[in-house]
Amino acid sequence: MRRKxxxxxxxxxxxxxxxxxxxxxxxxxxxKTNNTVFIGxxxxxxxxxxxxxxxxxxxxxxxxxxxxxxxxxxxxxxxSLAISSFTSYIISRFSFKFKNIIYLYFILGLxxxxxxxxxxxxxxxxKLHIYDSYLTLILxxxxxxxxxxxxxxxxxxxNIPKVLEDAGYIDGCNLFGVFTRIIxxxxxxxxxxxxxxxxxxxxxNEFILANSLISDPLRKTxxxxxxxxxxxxxxxxVGMSASIVMILIPEIIMxxxxxxxxxxxxxxxGVKE
Amino acid sequence: MRxxxxxxxxxxxxxxxxxxxxxxxxxxxxxxxxxxxxGITAARFIGLKNFFLIxxxxxxxxSLLNTLIIVVVSQIVMLPLSFGxxxxxxxxxxxxxxxxxxxxxxxxxxxxIIALTWGFILEPGxxxxxxxxNKIGLSFLAFGWLGSKHLSIFTISFVxxxxxxxxxxxxxxxxxxxxSKDIFExxxxxxxxxxxxxxxMTLPLVKEQILMCLILxxxxxxxxxxxxxxxxxxxxxxxxxxxxxxxxxxxxxxxxYGYGMTIAFFVFLIGLILSVTFIKILRRxxx
Numbered sequence: 001m002r003r004k005x006x007x008x009x010x011x012x013x014x015x016x017x018x019x020x021x022x023x024x025x026x027x028x029x030x031x032k033t034n035n036t037v038f039i040g041x042x043x044x045x046x047x048x049x050x051x052x053x054x055x056x057x058x059x060x061x062x063x064x065x066x067x068x069x070x071x072x073x074x075x076x077x078x079x080s081l082a083i084s085s086f087t088s089y090i091i092s093r094f095s096f097k098f099k100n101i102i103y104l105y106f107i108l109g110l111x112x113x114x115x116x117x118x119x120x121x122x123x124x125x126x127k128l129h130i131y132d133s134y135l136t137l138i139l140x141x142x143x144x145x146x147x148x149x150x151x152x153x154x155x156x157x158x159n160i161p162k163v164l165e166d167a168g169y170i171d172g173c174n175l176f177g178v179f180t181r182i183i184x185x186x187x188x189x190x191x192x193x194x195x196x197x198x199x200x201x202x203x204x205n206e207f208i209l210a211n212s213l214i215s216d217p218l219r220k221t222x223x224x225x226x227x228x229x230x231x232x233x234x235x236x237x238v239g240m241s242a243s244i245v246m247i248l249i250p251e252i253i254m255x256x257x258x259x260x261x262x263x264x265x266x267x268x269x270g271v272k273e
Numbered sequence: 274m275r276x277x278x279x280x281x282x283x284x285x286x287x288x289x290x291x292x293x294x295x296x297x298x299x300x301x302x303x304x305x306x307x308x309x310x311x312g313i314t315a316a317r318f319i320g321l322k323n324f325f326l327i328x329x330x331x332x333x334x335x336s337l338l339n340t341l342i343i344v345v346v347s348q349i350v351m352l353p354l355s356f357g358x359x360x361x362x363x364x365x366x367x368x369x370x371x372x373x374x375x376x377x378x379x380x381x382x383x384x385x386i387i388a389l390t391w392g393f394i395l396e397p398g399x400x401x402x403x404x405x406x407n408k409i410g411l412s413f414l415a416f417g418w419l420g421s422k423h424l425s426i427f428t429i430s431f432v433x434x435x436x437x438x439x440x441x442x443x444x445x446x447x448x449x450x451x452x453s454k455d456i457f458e459x460x461x462x463x464x465x466x467x468x469x470x471x472x473x474m475t476l477p478l479v480k481e482q483i484l485m486c487l488i489l490x491x492x493x494x495x496x497x498x499x500x501x502x503x504x505x506x507x508x509x510x511x512x513x514x515x516x517x518x519x520x521x522x523x524x525x526x527x528x529x530y531g532y533g534m535t536i537a538f539f540v541f542l543i544g545l546i547l548s549v550t551f552i553k554i555l556r557r558x559x560x
Contacts, residue, residue, distance in 0.1 A: 005366070008361055008366075009368065011361065012358070012361060012362075012368075012372045015358065015372075015376065016371075016372055016375040016376060018435075019375055019376050019378065019379065019435070020375060020378075021394075021401075022387075022390045022391055022393075022394055022435075023378075023382075023390070025390075025393060025394060025401050026390050026393060029393060037399075083286060083287045083290065084287065086283070086287075087283075087284050087286075087287040090280055090283050090284050091284065094280055096277045096280050096281070097277070102284060102288070104552070105288075105291075106287070106291060107548070107552060108545070108548050108549075108552070109291070109295050109296070109548070110492075110547075110548045110551055110552070111488075111492040111495070111544045111545075111547035111548040111551055112295075112299060112541060112544035112545065112548065113495055113496040113498075113517065113540060113544055114496075115496075115498055115517050115520065115521065115537070115540075116299055116302065116520075116537040116538075116540045116541045116544065117295065117298035117299050117302075117537075118521075118524075119302065119305070119524050119530050119533055119534050119537065120297070120298035120299075120301035120302060120305065120534070121294075121298045123312070123530070124298065124301070139290060139293075139294055140294045142290055142294070143290045143291050143293065143294025143295045144294065144295055146287060146290070146291045146295070150287075151555075175283075200381060201380075201381070204383070205381075205382075205383040205384065207383070207384065207385050207498070207499050208498055208499075208521075212525075222383075223383055223385045223386075223499075226385060226386075226389075227385060227503070230389070230503070237393075240389065241393065244386055244389055244390060247383070247386055248382065248386060251381050251382060251383065251386075252378070252381070254381065255377075255378060255380075255381035256374070259374065259377065262377075262380070262381075262443075263377075263443050263447070266440055266443055266444055266447075266489075
């Protein structure tokens, strides 16, 4: 039994090592200099160049990109949450004609890759003079986030006991009051799951829509900004890797905070407690 | 308040945003694919020519095949591996949550970051893997991971496995947790060993989870763009081209928007089939 436990730890440790090695390696590179980056990779007694981070921060315009991304991702998350939760409430708690068709219509977008829409969006927004606009990108993000949000929310809300809703009506709440005071607070687990999914996996990490709809270098998101930096800094390995590490840090922090909700979202049915 | 028409008004904003930003652009590729258009001069109506073109386009078939290779390879590697790891992590023991968190972590990393990071590792001359292999005298194994004709798409599949393996593991773990402990205890008393319990009891009981992983993995594979674009740009000579990168290059690279949208239309059909399958699985799970 003891041997088995040790074997299990050895196997898992090796696996975790291979999982984390790319991230560790990028940290190692980011602390070297461009001249020494690829020689003597097994000598670890070199001087650590923390100034790489400061230089990269300035030359890759990271601060600006972080603010842009934060602004876009936060706005899109809030709008998406408001719209999807309220719509899911109507779909899950009332019966009306075409209700199921409307629900199906929303979730049919689930598996359609966003890149299939970039040319019509690129051309259409330019024709309508709403290209290069944060509002456009935010609304596009909201639209593309609706299938997964509605799926998770409806799945959760339809299991809320009817009695709780009725109590609200008896106390004199109208439809909106019941939503804001009863259904929405009770949907906390689903809300947090949707927020995590959209903010972290959806908007913060998104590349192709942001890249196609924003061309102004100063207005780009972090991923699109990094992509345009690749060409400009192609031989600045340490600068590139220091930037990558700085982009990774908030991602890892968000992961550690929201891990639980990612899990419940991935197991869709799991959002039921 | 019981006026049903009022309810349509309430779902209207969501319907409008969804239709304008997702449905309309996705469907707009159909009329556009009937034109030849460079984005500058006037579009020229060419009927179904783009559709004939796609049927004889070798690179399109390569892209389709490569997307399929990523789907198949990643399933073959990912499902057994993530199931095995979930079995190891099923019981609570010290260090359990550390392992789980570490293996799940890559899911959060932005795809472009994954591509750039792995670029430093797979680079044939200076990357970590080949440097290590050369140092320990295994130079004959130091392949051109990203530059060779047949190997590169498998390298990309491997990176993709690294990226989302934790997702499958989490789904399996959730499934295993819902299996009642009594069954295992009964089996243990009846003398079933560990191997038998894993393969003849756990495996059949997580059938639904396997299906869920399968559909999520396939959907994710079709959505891959940055991973390929920033690792190999579809090269060398289109050998690692996938549907997304090919579509991207035809429009934004070669300014042939009509043809680009013909490819987009094919991907849309694939996505629609996957969505319908997904919804069917969910429906079945509910009932």
